[in-house]
Amino acid sequence: MKTYLVTGAAGFIASNIVDQLLTQNAKVIGLDNLSTGFQENLDAIESHPNSQNFQFIKGDIRDLETCQKACKNVDYVLHLAALGSVPRSMEMPLLYDENNITGTLNMLIAAKDNKAKRFIFSSSSSVYGDTLVLPKTETMNPLPKSPYAISKITGEYYCKIFNESYGLPTIIFRYFNVFGPRQNPKSQYAAVIPKFITSFLENTSPTIFGDGEQTRDFTFVKNVVLANIKACEMDLTHCGKAINMGCGARISVNDLAANIKKITQSTAPIDYKPPRAGDVKDSLADIVRSQEWLGLTNPTQLTEGLDITIKWYKKKQQ
Numbered sequence: 226m227k228t229y230l231v232t233g234a235a236g237f238i239a240s241n242i243v244d245q246l247l248t249q250n251a252k253v254i255g256l257d258n259l260s261t262g263f264q265e266n267l268d269a270i271e272s273h274p275n276s277q278n279f280q281f282i283k284g285d286i287r288d289l290e291t292c293q294k295a296c297k298n299v300d301y302v303l304h305l306a307a308l309g310s311v312p313r314s315m316e317m318p319l320l321y322d323e324n325n326i327t328g329t330l331n332m333l334i335a336a337k338d339n340k341a342k343r344f345i346f347s348s349s350s351s352v353y354g355d356t357l358v359l360p361k362t363e364t365m366n367p368l369p370k371s372p373y374a375i376s377k378i379t380g381e382y383y384c385k386i387f388n389e390s391y392g393l394p395t396i397i398f399r400y401f402n403v404f405g406p407r408q409n410p411k412s413q414y415a416a417v418i419p420k421f422i423t424s425f426l427e428n429t430s431p432t433i434f435g436d437g438e439q440t441r442d443f444t445f446v447k448n449v450v451l452a453n454i455k456a457c458e459m460d461l462t463h464c465g466k467a468i469n470m471g472c473g474a475r476i477s478v479n480d481l482a483a484n485i486k487k488i489t490q491s492t493a494p495i496d497y498k499p500p501r502a503g504d505v506k507d508s509l510a511d512i513v514r515s516q517e518w519l520g521l522t523n524p525t526q527l528t529e530g531l532d533i534t535i536k537w538y539k540k541k542q543q
Contacts, residue, residue, distance in 0.1 A: 226278075228252040229457075230299040230341075232286060232332060233306030235262025237408045238347070238400075238449055240270060242303060245450050247275040256295045257306065258285040266407055286328035292335035301457045302336045304329065305347045307376075310412075311503040314373035325376030330383055337393045344384065344393055345456050348467065350401040350442070350508055352378040359475075360442075360511040363399070363467045371503035381467060388465030395464055396456040398449070401471035401510045405446030405530060406537035418443065418531075421482055422538050425491035435500035437479035440507045442471040445530030448521065455519045463518050471510025472524050484528075488535055 229246050233239040234255025239262075246253045247270070255270070270279055284291035286306050296302060307325045308314070314321045329346065336344045353361045354368030369375045384395035402416070410419035424431035449470055456468075476484075482495055515521045 240266035296335040296339040318372035329380040360509040397467040401442040425489040469510040
């Protein structure tokens with residue numbers, strides 16, 4: 226039985242990955258300090274039919290000894306533990322450096338020392354910055370605009386070094402606005418889709434920063450889950466490189482809000498506020514690498530993903 230270590234296991238994306246790995250009857254170790262993850266996500270994992278294959282370690286990736294312990298006898302490391310949110314990183318850059326850069330380096334060292342077969346790193350489309358060229362291709366020069374984006378591109382460079390110089394096969398995913406069940410809508414830094422859904426379901430006004438004409442490539446969490454698992458068996462010739470995780474389609478924030486408002490049958494108006502520092506104007510993924518290298522030729526699109534996600538939040542409110 227293969228053993229997977231999933232860091233940030235109590236988080237939105239990682240807990241969905243753990244669920245799928247358990248469904249495939251894998252052995253899974255989850256590592257999380259619960260600073261941003263949720264106990265209810267762990268509770269959901271514990272109710273899985275194969276929950277006996279899951280072991281949870283409460284610990285912090287900023288502690289190298291904890292990382293070494295978690296990586297012992299592990300085949301694959303799926304590293305998702307990180308602090309998210311561009312706006313929050315503008316306020317607390319040092320905290321992002323400690324968690325996202327030092328924490329990632331600790332995990333790479335531990336994975337190397339324990340001879341892991343593969344290290345999968347969750348990066349972000351924010352590393353591209355505000356380039357006018359669309360779609361964003363993995364060969365473009367990074368132009369980070371925030372401490373969060375800097376922390377992610379630094380993690381990418383470390384992954385490249387560990388692949389080339391230390392012999393640890395690494396894969397880098399650049400996520401484009403991931404959404405889906407279990408995403409936290411309550412934080413002031415929460416992603417736009419869960420905030421829109423919960424606001425409209427409660428018939429209260431959601432906030433749009435700027436004029437709402439900024440565009441995004443929204444990526445359903447199921448696509449990210451499949452990519453992470455497939456990457457563990459991907460051809461070694463592609464290791465050390467970045468892969469976009471998007472759908473190759475974009476929508477304005479205004480149109481997104483209008484769609485969710487219609488589905489939820491809300492009458493609440495939208496509250497517009499000034500743009501936030503660090504946010505990019507437009508984002509769109511080139512998905513050729515994910516199609517050719519991972520075989521992800523039929524990703525779940527925005528409309529279907531929204532339907533699944535809204536139903537999940539409705540059920541959660543009952």
